[in-house]
Amino acid sequence: xxxxxxxxxxxxxxxxxxxxxxxxxxxxxxxxxxxxxxxxxxxxxxxxxxxxxxxxxxxxxxxxxxxxxxxxxxxxxxxxxxxxxxxxxxxxxxxxxxxxxxxxxxxxxxxxxxxxxxxxxxxxxxxxxxxxxxxxxxxxxxxxxxxxxxxxxxxxxxxxxxxxxxxxxxxxxxxxxxxxxxxxxxxxxxxxxxxxxxxxxxxxxxxxxxxxxxxxxxxxxxxxxxxxxxxxxxxxxxxxxxxxxxxxxxxxxxxxxxxxxxxx
Amino acid sequence: xxxxxxxxxxxxxxxxxxxxxxxxxxxxxxxxxxxxxxxxxxxxxxxxxxxxxxxxxxxxxxxxxxxxxxxxxxxxxxxxxxxxxxxxxxxxxxxxxxxxxxxxxxxxxxxxxxxxxxxxxxxxxxxxxxxxxxxxxxxxxxxxxxxxxxxxxxxxxxxxxxxxxxxxxxxxxxxxxxxxxxxxxxxxxxxxxxxxxxxxxxxxxxxxxxxxxxxxxxxxxxxxxxxxxxxxxxxxxxxxxxxxxxxx
Numbered sequence: 001x002x003x004x005x006x007x008x009x010x011x012x013x014x015x016x017x018x019x020x021x022x023x024x025x026x027x028x029x030x031x032x033x034x035x036x037x038x039x040x041x042x043x044x045x046x047x048x049x050x051x052x053x054x055x056x057x058x059x060x061x062x063x064x065x066x067x068x069x070x071x072x073x074x075x076x077x078x079x080x081x082x083x084x085x086x087x088x089x090x091x092x093x094x095x096x097x098x099x100x101x102x103x104x105x106x107x108x109x110x111x112x113x114x115x116x117x118x119x120x121x122x123x124x125x126x127x128x129x130x131x132x133x134x135x136x137x138x139x140x141x142x143x144x145x146x147x148x149x150x151x152x153x154x155x156x157x158x159x160x161x162x163x164x165x166x167x168x169x170x171x172x173x174x175x176x177x178x179x180x181x182x183x184x185x186x187x188x189x190x191x192x193x194x195x196x197x198x199x200x201x202x203x204x205x206x207x208x209x210x211x212x213x214x215x216x217x218x219x220x221x222x223x224x225x226x227x228x229x230x231x232x233x234x235x236x237x238x239x240x241x242x243x244x245x246x247x248x249x250x251x252x253x254x255x256x257x258x259x260x261x262x263x264x
Numbered sequence: 265x266x267x268x269x270x271x272x273x274x275x276x277x278x279x280x281x282x283x284x285x286x287x288x289x290x291x292x293x294x295x296x297x298x299x300x301x302x303x304x305x306x307x308x309x310x311x312x313x314x315x316x317x318x319x320x321x322x323x324x325x326x327x328x329x330x331x332x333x334x335x336x337x338x339x340x341x342x343x344x345x346x347x348x349x350x351x352x353x354x355x356x357x358x359x360x361x362x363x364x365x366x367x368x369x370x371x372x373x374x375x376x377x378x379x380x381x382x383x384x385x386x387x388x389x390x391x392x393x394x395x396x397x398x399x400x401x402x403x404x405x406x407x408x409x410x411x412x413x414x415x416x417x418x419x420x421x422x423x424x425x426x427x428x429x430x431x432x433x434x435x436x437x438x439x440x441x442x443x444x445x446x447x448x449x450x451x452x453x454x455x456x457x458x459x460x461x462x463x464x465x466x467x468x469x470x471x472x473x474x475x476x477x478x479x480x481x482x483x484x485x486x487x488x489x490x491x492x493x494x495x496x497x498x499x500x501x502x503x504x505x506x507x508x509x510x511x512x
Contacts (some may be wrong), residue, residue, distance in 0.1 A: 033353055055334070148370060155363050158353055164318050165342045166366040212395040215354045 002239060005043045009125050013244075016127045016205040019135040020191045020200065023142050023184040024251045025223025028205040029215065032176060034157040041198045042091040043178065044100025045184045046072035051119045053107030061119065062134055065189060069182035070100060077175040083237060100192075122193035122245025124234055131190050138187045141182055141215075151176055154215060191230075192245040201225065203252040229255050267330050269294050269421045269451040270315055275324035277310060277374035283474065286309045294420070297447045298402055299462040299469050300455045303465055306473035308455040309345065315453075316342055329420060341414035341450075343407075345425035351399040357409050358394040361385060368440045384416040385409075388442060394503070402434040408442070415446065422446065424454040428461055440465045 004010055031040050050068025054061030073092055078090060079090040106116060146153065152173045153164045163170040181201075188197040208221035233248030240247075270292040277285045285307045292298055300308050302452040310417045314326055317333030328336035339363070358467040361384055366375040385391040398406060407430055414422055431439060443452060443465070455474040463469065463482050 029405070032348075033350065035350065123492055151366065151373070152369065154355070155366060158355060158360070158363070159344070159349060161318075162363070163366070165316055165337065165340070166364060166417075167337045167368065169368055189407065209352060211357065213354045218354050247332065 004235065009127075012127050012132060012239070013234055014231060015132055016077050016124050016135065017189050017234055018227055020188055021134075021204070021223050021226030021230055022139045023187040024200045024204055024226045025208075025221075026142060026146055026219045027184040028201040028226075029208075029219045029222055030153060030157060031077050031201045032205040032209060033179060033215070033218075034177070036078045036181070037198065037202050038091055038182045039087070039178070040185070040201055042076060042098075042180050043069055043073045044096040044188075044194045044197050047182070047185045049098040049101035051106070051189070051194075052102030052109075055109045056105040059251035060130065062131060062186060062189060065186050066183070068098075069185050070179050071180040072163045074175045081171055083111065105162070105207045115195070118193065119189060120189050120193045121243060122189075122196055122248075124191045124244045124248075125238075127190050134192075135187045138183050142183055142187075145176070145180060145236060146240065149173065149176065149226055150215075155234070159190050192248060194220075196245045196249050199249040200230070203256050204229065207256055210259060210263045225255075268292065268327075269296065269329060270389075271325075271327045271330075272315075273325045273437070275311075275314065275321050275326060277307075277314065277319065279321075283470075285314075285321075286475050288292075288472075289478050290476055292451055292453060294451055295447065297443065297452045297465075297467045298454075299458065299459075299466040300453060300471060300472050301462065301475055303470035308457075308472055309425055311472065312342075312453070312455060313423055315421075316340060316423060321478045338417060339420045341413045341417055341419035341422045343355050343410055343422070343424040343427055345429060345455075349358040352415045353398065355400070355440055355506075356394070357385070357390065357398060360398055360409055361412045361416050361470070364413040380416050380418070387415060387446070388412045393425060404431050404438070407431050407435075411442065415450075420450050422450050422452045424452070425457060427454055428456055428458060436461065 005014070021221055045070035047065045048205065049072075050065030051061040053068060057064065076087070076094055078086050080087045106239050114199030116124065117123075152163075152168060153224055155166075156170050156173045157166055157176065160174070162171040163173070184201070185194070185197060191197075192200055204226040206219065206221040208218050208225055212218050212221055229251050230248050233251035234244055235246035236242070236251065237244040268291045270301060271292055272288055272377050275285055275288040276283065288399060300311065302308055310319065314321055317328075317337060327334055329339050341490070358381060361381045362373055362377060364384075365380060366371075381463060382394070385394055390405060390408045390412060391413065393401065393405065398409065401409065405461065407427065411424075414424070427439065446452060454466070459469075466482060468480060469482050470479040495509055
């Protein structure tokens with residue numbers, strides 16, 4: 001069992017699991033308490049458009065996904081203020097249009113796009129050092145923003161209307177929060193893929209929320225839980241030779257059922 | 265001459281081409297305790313939001329203590345109508361009230377803010393429950409916490425949207441007791457669609473249904489509301505949401 005960790009790809013995978021868990025624990029807590037799970041799902045699928053764009057332009061697809069997912073996050077946040085399109089409708093549109101753009105860009109790219117599947121369903125075992133650096137820097141950015149704007153994020157998550165009354169620009173803060181979701185999506189994209197990553201946003205925070213009423217503790221607990229569960233999923237996927245992203249999601253889902261049963 | 269808490273001249277506002285408020289003129293004096301009554305959809309909440317500076321009027325002028333409402337935020341406290349937020353939200357009583365002291369981006373809450381929170385919680389008799397998670401409160405306690413959040417800035421004007429909607433009828437008495445203590449310190453405006461419930465407690469009434477029908481003191485008697493208020497009483501249905509056509 002221990003010889004597992006002698007493989008370099010396995011070491012990288014475990015580091016990736018930790019880096020992913022940090023952004024999931026921190027941003028996922030907001031996603032769960034602000035109830036923007038489906039919105040985050042839309043942002044993650046839209047990010048695939050950025051991946052396609054990256055292939056087309058010949059740049060790192062993960063990096064190309066950053067501006068792409070931030071722009072989609074901000075536009076979805078602003079849509080109900082500026083137009084009379086409901087957020088729900090905007091989510092549905094962005095969700096599929098982002099994917100469609102990604103597929104079209106990949107169609108237009110000469111040659112064969114070999115690891116497309118890994119961006120859809122994740123491939124933690126093929127994470128490169130460059131990917132790890134990107135994830136690490138994004139994690140730092142996320143933590144710094146959350147630390148600086150924790151008061152604003154809390155106020156807007158709790159009561160947007162009142163935030164406006166005390167002179168906080170709730171819409172801008174909301175858009176910043178959605179941009180954080182977008183950055184986390186980029187952190188997660190290589191590990192679990194755009195289709196599965198919403199489970200990592202939701203499940204660790206949802207489990208932890210049953211055990212604490214303090215946001216900071218919620219973030220810490222969700223991060224620790226995410227580290228344990230993703231590592232477990234990773235090891236199980238290796239032992240049973242299963243797809244890593246899917247195995248991680250199933251481990252998370254089982255943990256959620258167990259905790260719900262214990263609590264409920 | 266003392267400065268008026270609120271002064272509104274020829275205010276009109278539209279949503280999607282529909283006139284919500286039409287040529288409103290009225291004022292709130294310092295230390296007034298006023299109820300704005302009228303049917304659902306009559307523009308009461310819109311009027312409050314204009315005073316709070318959340319909405320900008322299409323026409324007319326609004327002054328709060330002589331200032332533009334957006335610049336008078338520190339002088340106003342607000343109790344929103346909807347208190348049915350996520351009850352599992354990870355926040356306790358103290359943190360909830362502290363949000364009322366928000367100063368601006370990147371600015372910390374000071375010791376003074378913490379003291380103000382404790383004082384506001386004492387004012388509403390909730391200081392003993394300051395560490396409690398908000399979902400563990402009763403409806404009446406929760407409302408007190410939100411009133412504390414509204415008054416924690418020491419406002420000169422307290423604005424409450426349908427405060428009766430979120431509490432049981434038995435708790436109304438203690439609510440008005442709290443108001444009678446607060447009204448020495450600040451002007452209070454509350455909105456209600458239920459004239460019967462408020463008229464015995466407030467000093468002044470404004471009757472609003474797109475236009476302002478009446479604005480002035482309440483008489484001791486609650487009888488003959490129609491004559492007293494010059495306000496078509498059938499407009500003020502008791503809890504039955506319906507829209508009433510303009511008078512011809």
